[in-house]
Amino acid sequence: MKALLVGECRDGRLAGEVAELFGFAAVSGAEASLVLVGNPDGVPAFGGRLYFADAREYGEYNPDVHKRLVMQAVERECPDVVVFLQSSYGWDLAPRLAAAMNVAQVSGVTGIDDGGYAVDSCNGKMRRTVKPLTSSAVLTLQPGAFPAPAEQGVPELIRLDADRSSGIEFLGSSQPETGADLSRASAIVSAGRGVGSEKHVDLVRGLAEALGGEVGASRPVIDAGWLERSRQVGSSGQTVSPALYVACGISGSIQHLAGMKGAGYILAVNTDRDAPIGDVADVFVVADLVQFLPALTARLRVGQ
């Protein structure tokens, strides 16, 4: 099997998860080549063909231009699978490639099973196997699903060249909002949508204070404006690894887990015992947080 891996850059640097694409190739026993629109100084080490275009010439991302570049590599390589990461780059570009190639796409692959690809469903509660019916396919890999092997070697470089016209003009990018720095907290207590209302965020604050920690949140709490954006934990927020992480009313979506699964000890408080946060929790308390959090906070205060 031949795999064409599609690497990506973020803010001028090769994304760390690109190594996981090689992990997929290793698990599936595929011969791997890589296509990358990137920086000539930041090319991964591997022994294979590297289809390369300079991001300083073609831009870090433009879907029309990058589609043309990747399509050239596809035409030369004739791969069985074209493999992206499920990222802002991959979810945007992969369907365009699938459409151009007229083949199936499988998004968010977490494993290989039963002649197909395992994919999470229903916010991580369920799983399904998707099988392409076309002879080749486009895949996006869920970050963290395939361990990165140690690659070495110097790739054979093949330069790509494409027309740079596009109906989409890039005006620039903005950096994340600054504010709370959760990266140094030894304990983080996070509020999820399960807090139900803005006033219950105080219960989360109370526990954070009793533990001498910081308050974090899942995305819906931030989008509702109940806490400032700099407190968002997850793939589109901060990545944290405190000694203690308390997830209050958080279901445990892949995107949230991506930001906190490195925590030393994870306590989850949730009314739904099937919530996927159970996958990573050291202790899962099945309870209504409105009753449980004040009770726990009171106990900890007494103990101090």
Added chain:
Amino acid sequence: MNILVCVKQVPDMAGRFSPNAAGTWYDEAALVFRMNERDENAVEEAVRFKEQLGGTPEVTVLSIGPGRVVETIRKALAMGCDRGVHIDDPLASERDPWQIASMIAGHARGCRYDIIFTGMQSDDRGSAQVGVLTAEMLCVSCVTGVVGFGWQDGAATADRELEGGRRGMTRLKPPMLLTCQQGLNSPRYPTLPNIMKSRKKEISVLLPDEVGLGEPLSSVTGFRHHERQTAGLFLEGDVDDLAGRVATLLDAKRGIFRRGGAV
């Protein structure tokens, strides 16, 4: 100006899921359905845009699925869309993203929409393909994961969400398709007068073959529960008792994460 919003009806994710007999998807019996969250952001943005332009654009809302999806179309109409299109397909949940996109594109081709808003992905399937595939089939510009939208002098600005809280800013002209991400706006609740008014709005019904349903490119098997990975401790019971047990567990680890403790 002609606008299309595509919405999907999905189950409430808090429900209990179990596989259907064929093992291809969930059994619907015990589930409560609602509008997909990011599609609410799409409807809200389309309606705000109509309001910004003084009410001139016509906003059509489209949904594919069995009879139950009419309820979701009605909700979008009550939020401010003008007319509905129901592609009546009882097998919608068995269709792959390519087929869903082929039906939307088949409908849109004859209608000359200037802007199509969709959700970035659905809560149940989560493939994030339908919007982009539709744009590719229609040969229109597409921006995904939109968390900011503006309009000036006949062009749109759309901010894309990137990793780690960064955003990419883009400008593009119609025709275009935008896939909307959470945080773009706060979707409104339909008011009673608007719910009443929406009952008089027209919903046209089309069949999959009339809008060019394509062949599937992928199939689904083995829909199942997600196996639990950790053998973490499960605690249940009386709240005070639970609080006591958890406090004891945390006290035992206190040295590690007390204020100023090691990270």
